[in-house]
Amino acid sequence: MPASAEILYFTGASCRICSIMTPLVEEVADDFDARVAFTPLDSARHSKRASAYNVMAVPTIVALADGEEIGRAVGAQTPGALKRLFSAAESGEPPKSVMNPRDRMLRIGFAIALAVLAVTTGQPAVWIAVAAALIAAFWDHLRR
Numbered sequence: 001m002p003a004s005a006e007i008l009y010f011t012g013a014s015c016r017i018c019s020i021m022t023p024l025v026e027e028v029a030d031d032f033d034a035r036v037a038f039t040p041l042d043s044a045r046h047s048k049r050a051s052a053y054n055v056m057a058v059p060t061i062v063a064l065a066d067g068e069e070i071g072r073a074v075g076a077q078t079p080g081a082l083k084r085l086f087s088a089a090e091s092g093e094p095p096k097s098v099m100n101p102r103d104r105m106l107r108i109g110f111a112i113a114l115a116v117l118a119v120t121t122g123q124p125a126v127w128i129a130v131a132a133a134l135i136a137a138f139w140d141h142l143r144r
Helices: 016-031 047-052 079-091 101-121 126-142
Strands: 005-011 037-042 060-065 068-074
Touching: 005 016, 005 079, 016 037, 016 079, 060 079, 068 079, 101 126
Parallel strands: 005 037
Antiparallel strands: 005 060, 060 068
């Protein structure tokens, strides 16, 4: 367990997604209150710090363990993804990515369509695309 765990939450005043996400992020932060420090930052007012963390879009959530970045999320996030980031900061371990089941099925479907194309056209090079699509579909399992 790291000595210090922190979440930096970079937002923008005119960001619609930020205004929707902020109550959810704060709710998750309350669940980790004593264990993970939570720092909301307006990226315009804290531009040097945003630049130091290579914040290119808001909202950006950066998980830190002992001052080192171990995870990041950009854009709207699910409560589960937020909890994984806070847990990662708390444990000092990078967050485990979990693919959405719908996305996995789309990637598998794409691989099947490519396999049909490879069989019907007789193009062996298409099998490389089939392999790439299957790797993309199961990448989160392969990384473990």
